[in-house]
Amino acid sequence: MVEEEHRLEGSRIxxxxxxxxxxxxxxxxxxxxxxxxxxxxxxxxxxxGMDPDGAEARAPGTVENYRQ
Known part of the structure; x- marks a missing residue:
């Protein structure tokens, strides 16, 4: 995925x-x-100290609206 992203970024520029x-x-x-x-x-x-397998993928709208 990262390689494809980089390729597309290069094309965009x-x-x-x-x-x-x-x-x-x-x-x-x-x-x-x-x-x-x-x-x-x-x-x-x-x-x-919790089970890492309990983590769940969040919805795109949630992840995309995080403040950095």
Missing amino acids: GEGLSEGDARRLRDLEVALDQTWDLLRQRRARRAA
């Missing part, structure tokens, strides 16, 4: 993206954000 590629890039960004969020949840649960 150079030649621009088709509508389909722009949509795919956005989908990849959301999926990667969800993956990182799940990893952070698992690490936090493990650090707190």
Whole structure:
């Protein structure tokens, strides 16, 4: 996923993206954000002595609206 994201990012900067590629890039960004969020949840649960398998993927709208 990361390699594809980087390829599309490079195309966006150079030649621009088709509508389909722009949509795919956005989908990849959301999926990667969800993956990182799940990893952070698992690490936090493990650090707190909880079962990391109890972590659940959050909805895209939740993950995308986090303040950084």
